[in-house]
Amino acid sequence: xxxxxxxxxxxxxxxVLFYYLLPSKWKKFFLLLASYVFYMSWHAGYxxxxxxxxxxxxxxxxxxxxxxxxxxxxxACRRGMNAAMTVSLLxxxxxxxxxxxxxxxxxxxxxxxxxxxxxxxxxxxxxxLPVGISFYTFQAIGYTVDVYRGDTPAERNFxxxxxxxxxxxxxxxxxxxxxxxxxQELHRPAKFDWENIRDGFLLMLWGYFLxxxxxxxxxxxxxxxxxxxxxxxASLLVLATALFALQIYCDFAGYSTIAMGAAKILGIxxxxxxxxxxxxxxxxxxxxxxxxxxxxxxxxYLYIPLGGSRRGKTRKMRNILIVFLVSGLWHGAxxxxxxxxxxxxLYQVVGELLAPLRTRLRAKLHIPETSRIRRVISCVLTFxxxxxxxxxxxxxxxxxxxxxxxxxAAGSRxxxxxxxxxxxxxxxxxxxxxxxxxxxxxxxxxxxxxxxxIRERICRKPPWIRVLIVGISLYxxxxxGRWGPEFxxxxxxxxQF
Numbered sequence: 001x002x003x004x005x006x007x008x009x010x011x012x013x014x015x016v017l018f019y020y021l022l023p024s025k026w027k028k029f030f031l032l033l034a035s036y037v038f039y040m041s042w043h044a045g046y047x048x049x050x051x052x053x054x055x056x057x058x059x060x061x062x063x064x065x066x067x068x069x070x071x072x073x074x075x076a077c078r079r080g081m082n083a084a085m086t087v088s089l090l091x092x093x094x095x096x097x098x099x100x101x102x103x104x105x106x107x108x109x110x111x112x113x114x115x116x117x118x119x120x121x122x123x124x125x126x127x128x129l130p131v132g133i134s135f136y137t138f139q140a141i142g143y144t145v146d147v148y149r150g151d152t153p154a155e156r157n158f159x160x161x162x163x164x165x166x167x168x169x170x171x172x173x174x175x176x177x178x179x180x181x182x183x184q185e186l187h188r189p190a191k192f193d194w195e196n197i198r199d200g201f202l203l204m205l206w207g208y209f210l211x212x213x214x215x216x217x218x219x220x221x222x223x224x225x226x227x228x229x230x231x232x233x234a235s236l237l238v239l240a241t242a243l244f245a246l247q248i249y250c251d252f253a254g255y256s257t258i259a260m261g262a263a264k265i266l267g268i269x270x271x272x273x274x275x276x277x278x279x280x281x282x283x284x285x286x287x288x289x290x291x292x293x294x295x296x297x298x299x300x301y302l303y304i305p306l307g308g309s310r311r312g313k314t315r316k317m318r319n320i321l322i323v324f325l326v327s328g329l330w331h332g333a334x335x336x337x338x339x340x341x342x343x344x345x346l347y348q349v350v351g352e353l354l355a356p357l358r359t360r361l362r363a364k365l366h367i368p369e370t371s372r373i374r375r376v377i378s379c380v381l382t383f384x385x386x387x388x389x390x391x392x393x394x395x396x397x398x399x400x401x402x403x404x405x406x407x408x409a410a411g412s413r414x415x416x417x418x419x420x421x422x423x424x425x426x427x428x429x430x431x432x433x434x435x436x437x438x439x440x441x442x443x444x445x446x447x448x449x450x451x452x453x454i455r456e457r458i459c460r461k462p463p464w465i466r467v468l469i470v471g472i473s474l475y476x477x478x479x480x481g482r483w484g485p486e487f488x489x490x491x492x493x494x495x496q497f
Contacts (some may be wrong), residue, residue, distance in 0.1 A: 035168040057161075096133060132173060134330055143155075152179045190267035198466075211255065215250035221425065224423075256272075273291060275289040275292065303320070325341050339401075344389055362374070391404055433480055
């Protein structure tokens with residue numbers, strides 16, 4: 001059930017209505033039921049997987065708490081807790097491996113063995129990837145690790161824990177919430193609050209704008225160019241790659257913002273997953289502001305356990321590379337994702353190595369750290385590096401990614417003309433609307449970077465101005481959100497992960 005589908009526009013108001021009409025003791029059970037209905041709308045069998053992950057991690061959490069409480073021997077306590085933690089990791093990662101990486105691993109081994117001259121046969125299995133499996137698996141694993149570390153108490157109420165894992169606004173594409181935050185939000189009694197309704201609705205409007213007005217328009221050009229890179233001039237390939245950076249940002253941030261808004265209407269706060277990432281001055285800063293829930297997850301549950309930056313610069317660089325290679329693999333079972341992750345890790349390693357040289361160069365040229373020109377140049381260079389890496393993320397395969405890069409480097413098929421651009425599927429009106437929307441997005445991100453929350457400014461206006469702003473925004477969204485003779489809801493990119 002897509003957020004931008006008619007089914008969701010019926011489903012969500014119905015959930016909100018019954019949620020606030022029901023007695024308090026039934027609210028969470030109803031929300032849990034609604035979350036499973038939402039998830040089963042893709043495939044009923046998916047519910048068994050999320051239920052299995054929920055049961056395993058809840059039982060392991062209970063086992064960890066009981067072992068800690070009842071074991072008098074510290075060594076025996078540690079062994080028991082390690083065993084419970086191992087069971088949780090093996091089962092959850094095993095489920096994720098089978099559905100997401102089994103065929104990838106088999107094909108990789110098949111290629112290696114045949115490359116060594118060992119004749120083998122391999123037939124890929126027809127495995128349907130459950131939507132959002134990487135998100136809820138990581139959220140459940142994070143809970144177990146938190147209980148193991150003693151950072152959060154084990155949740156003894158199974159229904160509340162099941163809701164933590166399956167809460168429908170953020171279930172299939174995040175943000176990946178932490179147990180210490182979301183469980184506390186779910187524990188609080190939900191009360192009808194007009195401020196939550198208002199804030200949540202404004203968030204959802206902005207999320208729909210990012211998805212329906214910007215991301216889906218940019219996708220038209222991106223899809224056309226990447227489907228046949230050899231048929232377009234290099235300049236259009238560069239533009240399409242920049243538009244993909246815009247598309248994936250607005251698509252994913254749009255989903256996260258709609259999820260935040262939907263949860264807010266239900267009286268639950270979710271973490272903000274994006275913080276104007278394309279205004280970053282370094283790749284490291286970009287990753288602190290992009291997909292914040294996943295980046296912080298890898299930091300806390302992989303980077304720091306590996307040693308973080310505590311054991312010298314060499315170990316720190318190694319750990320960064322490991323984290324980003326794993327992050328690439330998390331995004332997809334394909335070598336192109338691994339290269340994408342590796343590139344982002346390599347950028348940061350090189351940036352770390354060149355930091356002293358950049359400092360000396362700025363001092364010699366008398367360029368202050370706060371120089372506006374330096375910040376603009378750094379921002380542009382950072383975007384170019386991140387944008388180049390996106391090629392491997394967007395391409396259908398590793399071969400397609402290298403084909404795009406070769407066509408860019410060759411500078412073939414002349415220069416980009418208006419007719420060539422229009423041949424990609426958008427007319428002049430839609431191109432102009434896309435440009436104006438991007439300018440609005442940049443203004444909003446500049447405000448966000450400076451700590452100015454436009455939503456809060458709107459809420460402080462007189463009621464008639466608020467109604468006018470919301471009314472105009474809703475009208476423009478309905479007018480420009482989709483176009484064409486038939487409505488066809490476009491899926492969110494991160495649903496495939």
